[in-house]
Amino acid sequence: MELMEMGKAAAAVKYALACMPEEEKNRALLAAADALMQDMDLILQANEKDVRDGEAKGMHPGLVDRLRLTPERVEAMAEGLRQVSSLPDPVGEVLDSFVRPNGLKIEKRRVPLGVIGIIYESRPNVTADAFGLCFKSGNACILKGGSDALSSNLAITNSLRASLEKCGICPDAVQLIADTDRVVTEQFMRMNGYVDVLIPRGGAGLIRTVVEHSTVPVIETGTGNCHIYVDEFADLAKAIPIILNAKTQRIGVCNACESLVIHEAVRERFLPALAQTLREKNVELRGDERALEAVPGMTAATEEDFGTEYLDYILSIKTVDSLEEAISHINRYSTGHSDAILTEDTERAERFLNEVDSACVYANASTRFTDGFEFGFGAEIGISTQKLHARGPMGLKELTSYKYVIRGNGQIRK
Amino acid sequence: MELMEMGKAAAAVKYALACMPEEEKNRALLAAADALMQDMDLILQANEKDVRDGEAKGMHPGLVDRLRLTPERVEAMAEGLRQVSSLPDPVGEVLDSFVRPNGLKIEKRRVPLGVIGIIYESRPNVTADAFGLCFKSGNACILKGGSDALSSNLAITNSLRASLEKCGICPDAVQLIADTDRVVTEQFMRMNGYVDVLIPRGGAGLIRTVVEHSTVPVIETGTGNCHIYVDEFADLAKAIPIILNAKTQRIGVCNACESLVIHEAVRERFLPALAQTLREKNVELRGDERALEAVPGMTAATEEDFGTEYLDYILSIKTVDSLEEAISHINRYSTGHSDAILTEDTERAERFLNEVDSACVYANASTRFTDGFEFGFGAEIGISTQKLHARGPMGLKELTSYKYVIRGNGQIRK
Numbered sequence: 001m002e003l004m005e006m007g008k009a010a011a012a013v014k015y016a017l018a019c020m021p022e023e024e025k026n027r028a029l030l031a032a033a034d035a036l037m038q039d040m041d042l043i044l045q046a047n048e049k050d051v052r053d054g055e056a057k058g059m060h061p062g063l064v065d066r067l068r069l070t071p072e073r074v075e076a077m078a079e080g081l082r083q084v085s086s087l088p089d090p091v092g093e094v095l096d097s098f099v100r101p102n103g104l105k106i107e108k109r110r111v112p113l114g115v116i117g118i119i120y121e122s123r124p125n126v127t128a129d130a131f132g133l134c135f136k137s138g139n140a141c142i143l144k145g146g147s148d149a150l151s152s153n154l155a156i157t158n159s160l161r162a163s164l165e166k167c168g169i170c171p172d173a174v175q176l177i178a179d180t181d182r183v184v185t186e187q188f189m190r191m192n193g194y195v196d197v198l199i200p201r202g203g204a205g206l207i208r209t210v211v212e213h214s215t216v217p218v219i220e221t222g223t224g225n226c227h228i229y230v231d232e233f234a235d236l237a238k239a240i241p242i243i244l245n246a247k248t249q250r251i252g253v254c255n256a257c258e259s260l261v262i263h264e265a266v267r268e269r270f271l272p273a274l275a276q277t278l279r280e281k282n283v284e285l286r287g288d289e290r291a292l293e294a295v296p297g298m299t300a301a302t303e304e305d306f307g308t309e310y311l312d313y314i315l316s317i318k319t320v321d322s323l324e325e326a327i328s329h330i331n332r333y334s335t336g337h338s339d340a341i342l343t344e345d346t347e348r349a350e351r352f353l354n355e356v357d358s359a360c361v362y363a364n365a366s367t368r369f370t371d372g373f374e375f376g377f378g379a380e381i382g383i384s385t386q387k388l389h390a391r392g393p394m395g396l397k398e399l400t401s402y403k404y405v406i407r408g409n410g411q412i413r414k
Numbered sequence: 415m416e417l418m419e420m421g422k423a424a425a426a427v428k429y430a431l432a433c434m435p436e437e438e439k440n441r442a443l444l445a446a447a448d449a450l451m452q453d454m455d456l457i458l459q460a461n462e463k464d465v466r467d468g469e470a471k472g473m474h475p476g477l478v479d480r481l482r483l484t485p486e487r488v489e490a491m492a493e494g495l496r497q498v499s500s501l502p503d504p505v506g507e508v509l510d511s512f513v514r515p516n517g518l519k520i521e522k523r524r525v526p527l528g529v530i531g532i533i534y535e536s537r538p539n540v541t542a543d544a545f546g547l548c549f550k551s552g553n554a555c556i557l558k559g560g561s562d563a564l565s566s567n568l569a570i571t572n573s574l575r576a577s578l579e580k581c582g583i584c585p586d587a588v589q590l591i592a593d594t595d596r597v598v599t600e601q602f603m604r605m606n607g608y609v610d611v612l613i614p615r616g617g618a619g620l621i622r623t624v625v626e627h628s629t630v631p632v633i634e635t636g637t638g639n640c641h642i643y644v645d646e647f648a649d650l651a652k653a654i655p656i657i658l659n660a661k662t663q664r665i666g667v668c669n670a671c672e673s674l675v676i677h678e679a680v681r682e683r684f685l686p687a688l689a690q691t692l693r694e695k696n697v698e699l700r701g702d703e704r705a706l707e708a709v710p711g712m713t714a715a716t717e718e719d720f721g722t723e724y725l726d727y728i729l730s731i732k733t734v735d736s737l738e739e740a741i742s743h744i745n746r747y748s749t750g751h752s753d754a755i756l757t758e759d760t761e762r763a764e765r766f767l768n769e770v771d772s773a774c775v776y777a778n779a780s781t782r783f784t785d786g787f788e789f790g791f792g793a794e795i796g797i798s799t800q801k802l803h804a805r806g807p808m809g810l811k812e813l814t815s816y817k818y819v820i821r822g823n824g825q826i827r828k
Contacts, residue, residue, distance in 0.1 A: 408779025
């Protein structure tokens with residue numbers, strides 16, 4: 001379907017979605033989950049084609065793994081839709097209400113954003129996840145997945161659309177852009193008036209491209225050059241498990257720790273023990289001059305290292321002489337995702353929490369907790385690293401806007 | 415100063431502003447108000463130069479009037495700063511806090527956006543107003559006013575900066591881009607990493623340009639093609655004063671009514687009386703075929719009329735056969751600013767309020783109330799017509815973001 005037609009179709013369905021009762025949305029989500037299970041064979045066959053094509057093109061095995069669906073992964077998509085159905089509906093919540101001296105009753109009410117565009121890369125499960133979150137929050141969505149996953153995404157979308165139709169809901173609540181031409185993607189980013197917000201999900205390159213080319217408002221997500229600062233007054237026994245967890249529990253994720261900042265006063269005591277533990281996990285350390293002094297044989301860090309989100313078994317190390325220097329180093333190199341201080345000094349912790357300008361700031365915990373599920377939101381569409389609209393993990397509420405509803409009895413302005 | 419240097423200076427001051435106690439901000443705002451009064455002569459002289467240059471260039475008298483400062487207008491700027499000093503400080507407000515099962519204490523705390531860029535047109539009072547709102551909400555601002563007002567804006571900014579310095583505050587909390595080269599403005603719109611949000615204030619052309627060229631997140635403000643729908647069950651005696659107010663109380667503003675939608679059932683009874691009242695105020699009516707039937711001599715409306723924000727003594731009129739048709743006409747042509755229904759039927763009012771997708775939806779009141787002061791916010795930086803971040807009148811709270819502050823005692827992710 002031509003892109004502009006898809007935009008019109010989404011605009012046409014968004015009013016019905018905005019007013020749809022919660023029970024109807026939940027029924028449709030449960031039906032969609034069942035449909036995915038019933039269409040499992042079709043989805044797996046379509047995915048097998050994508051995987052074969054990817055392998056034939058010499059796709060990196062890591063990417064092939066992301067692309068591949070299994071019965072368990074399809075089941076997880078269905079389970080995701082069921083979970084979203086059980087979350088409270090954010091739409092309609094009265095955020096504020098007040099009466100003006102002239103008698104006007106003003107109500108600030110939560111409403112859907114309208115039409116959400118999502119641009120993502122190779123994981124086909126995003127197709128079902130994004131639909132579930134957008135639909136439950138009363139939004140229509142237009143999806144643009146990676147071309148490598150096109151067959152899989154089409155099979156999933158067809159299953160979802162057929163299921164909506166059976167429920168008596170216009171299937172244009174979820175649409176997939178099947179044209180993989182770059183020009184179409186660029187046009188998609190400029191559909192002001194049809195698309196209310198674009199959310200890119202993927203690597204730094206994709207996000208940069210969307211920010212650069214989009215005229216539709218964008219929520220930047222997901223790049224995380226996350227720091228842990230080991231303060232002079234850190235409990236060093238607690239520090240090692242936290243750093244180990246933040247660095248190695250899962251390496252390819254945005255809330256993994258990429259850089260360690262260490263106070264000079266504990267450098268010599270702490271670094272050798274940390275280095276030993278991390279080397280057992282095959283983590284390469286890249287340190288500044290003083291870190292190298294404490295741990296001979298470490299690679300020397302370049303300026304570039306401090307600005308790099310490795311998503312790999314690598315950790316950069318920077319030595320500082322003060323809390324102030326740690327904060328300013330982090331504010332300079334962080335992507336504003338998640339940064340932590342380890343200290344037993346409450347006053348210093350509070351200063352760090354106040355002054356580090358990131359979406360999530362931690363005292364004495366792993367950065368790996370920046371996640372919609374870990375925060376108890378029950379779902380997550382991504383982690384915003386911008387300050388406009390939403391910051392940090394975004395759940396259903398973050399997919400809404402608000403409107404002012406004003407009731408009068410003939411008021412005019414003086 | 416070179417633009418990138420200004421960006422760095424703003425970034426350097428934003429941390430201090432974010433943590434500045436309310437009393438210190440209020441003292442500085444009061445001092446800035448006094449400084450404007452003390453520098454009145456300098457400001458008026460600078461403005462006189464802008465006005466002379468404008469007139470010599472043959473500037474439209476309406477624009478010259480917007481540009482011109484008088485002692486009263488300078489006093490109003492000072493008074494504006496005093497008023498902002500008396501408003502509650504939004505920064506630091508705890509929006510939510512909860513403890514997770516693993517013991518992590520998560521607090522969602524209101525913080526400034528950081529650095530706000532404002533691009534505006536000929537009114538020099540925006541310089542002081544924008545500074546006041548940004549400063550009180552803990553933000554640094556970089557201002558780009560119209561080239562026609564450059565001398566005035568420089569004089570105002572110099573006064574504000576000198577006053578900040580006397581208070582011991584880094585003057586880079588407010589900076590003015592003095593280079594009027596278009597290339598500099600384009601560079602300003604792409605200062606990601608230095609500017610957190612851009613707010614254009616001005617006409618539709620300016621806003622379109624900023625949306626088109628900016629890679630920094632933008633809050634769209636101010637274009638208002640506002641509708642009033644006179645329902646079949648409207649109290650027609652109430653309707654005339656409301657429409658008169660919304661159309662003529664002030665014509666050049668975004669919340670003025672530009673289009674009337676009328677139900678067929680009351681068309682013949684209502685339009686002649688309305689036409690007479692509006693013509694006494696020199697309002698030109700442009701109607702569809704059925705409106706013309708009811709009021710002979712009316713101009714015929716074109717398709718373009720229904721999409722036009724006149725900001726003038728003109729009103730378009732569209733006849734509809736149902737509430738549903740009214741809603742879909744408004745959702746098609748409205749800019750999503752402010753739209754009203756006049757009806758005594760509560761159920762029909764609620765349906766309109768639910769289904770019209772605008773920032774402010776009214777039942778039985780003038781659209782002219784869409785305003786930060788009328789809403790009781792005590793201040794206004796603009797009226798957002800987008801759904802991301804803020805919608806409708808934006809006061810101090812809308813110039814903030816939030817961060818998650820997480821306190822643990824050694825938690826790691828399982």
